Amino acid sequence: MTILFKNAVFIFLLPVTLLVSCKEPTERPTEKKVSGPVAWKTYRGVNIGCNIEEDDVADLAISGANLMRLSMPMCTLMNLEPPYALQQNAFQKLDSVLYWAEKHQLSVLIDPHRYPGTKHQWTMLGNDPFWQDFKWHNILIRFWSELAERYADRGNVIAGYDLLNEPEIPIDLKKGSPRDVGLLYAKLTKAIREKDSVHTIVYALPRVYDSVTKKMMGYHKGINLIEIPQDDNRCIETHTYFPKEFTHQNIWEPGDPIPYPSTLNNVEWNKTQLEREQQQLIEFSKDHPNTPILVGEFSCPRWTGEDGLEYLKDVIDIAEKYGWSWAYHSYREASVWDAEMSITDRNDSLRTTNAPRWKLLKDYFKKNDGVR
Incomplete structure (x- = not known):
């Protein structure tokens, strides 16, 4: 999930509507074994939450999507309080999603999203206890070691392991400290590879902030500040939520609509600028x-109408230009992003298969025909 910065104050985006189900599933996953690496392929899909059920997965498969990034902050895989035990009901939900994905020929990127030592449900903060003490890293290493051992033999229904969601680091990062994301990634990679040599490890780029000016930079800016492990089966993850003035407009309170393209803070925001903003990652x-x-992750409120469609198209077209995978945020998780609902009326929560935003995404999902 993403955050918005307003007058140098952190404001967090919570889902508008979210129903969570962590009940024990009635179906159990198959146990298909693998004998070699599961290579990353080109994915075009969506983010989902642990409120997902099989009917939703079946509908998504019909759309042509081939990936679900399963985020579980509302149904954490590990208890956030001592003794930090694994949550069996959450793992049962994960097992069910894997079963449904396998049945409907989709892949799942496992994104636990939240861990002990983090304060916010949807994102990591630079002042989280997690970044102050190595003890939190050791807890995470144990968690990923156990998860990797549990799922090492599952086939390509698992697209990969998404280690962190939106880590945040200072621009003057001190190497070897608890804030050193690259060091943590190296330790996590070692622990996972001791148990699982086949699945892709996904390394999320960090948000970078200047503690003096309070300026926050996008995730793609972090590519030159951390050391990504030289693993043979790795993927780099970024999130696209810029300009924030457009992607998070009028979510909490009414206001004048901000168009796209538009000029904001003396910057002309259009497709060219979106691409320029990601130049380091490119x-x-x-x-x-x-x-x-x-x-x-990428999105904007669904009620941004045709401008929102153009923004999404530009983000996807840039990803397609460079052969990047992408996952729209989000599918049947929160009304604000729901692509199957009206693109103009925020109070209209009726889902339709021909909603303009959903139709746009399905047109791009057609590219998956050759890689599913």
């Missing part, structure tokens, strides 16, 4: 053609 992608890139 250069990395060119220099590392064997390392896939995932735009793990």
